[in-house]
Amino acid sequence: MEPKPETERTPVAESQLDTSALPKSYxxxxxxxxxxTVVVATGQEGGCSTVHAEAAEQTADHVKVVLVEETPDPPGICTMDLRYPPVAVRLDAPVEGRKIVLEQRDVKVPR
Incomplete structure (x- = not known):
């Protein structure tokens, strides 16, 4: 899902985020x-890889969003750049006071 650029953005406070499962530089x-009802996070991709977000879990006290980086296998010739696109997930109900837990996963996809 693509975030809507024309829609108002409401920043999420650091105290509402759990980023402990992300790599340090993420x-x-x-x-x-x-x-x-839509959570938008900054993803990280580079070279031949692309990133998207998945709503992995939605409970009364937290929402888990997994940032999935897909890399072609075999990789082929790729640039050596990093990109930080916004990626979005739609929730069943508004976040409100729930904690947002961010995780990251690398996946190999066939070319």
């Missing part, structure tokens, strides 16, 4: 849109 900027 971006941690997160905001909500559409009344808190």
């Amino acid at each position: 971006p941690t900027k997160v905001w909500t849109q559409d009344g808190g």
Whole structure:
């Protein structure tokens, strides 16, 4: 899901984020849109890889968002750049006071 650039962004406070499962250098900027029903996080991709977000878990006290980086296998010729695109997930209900837990996963995909 692509975030809507024309929609108002509501920043998520650091105290509402759990980024402990992310690599140290991973971006941690997160905001909500559409009344808190869409969570947008800054992903990280590079070279031939692309990133997307998945809503892995939604409970009464937290929402788990997994940032999935897909890399072609075999990789082929790729650039050596890093990109930080916004990636979004739609929730069943607004975030409100729930904790947002961010995780990252690498996946190999056939070319």
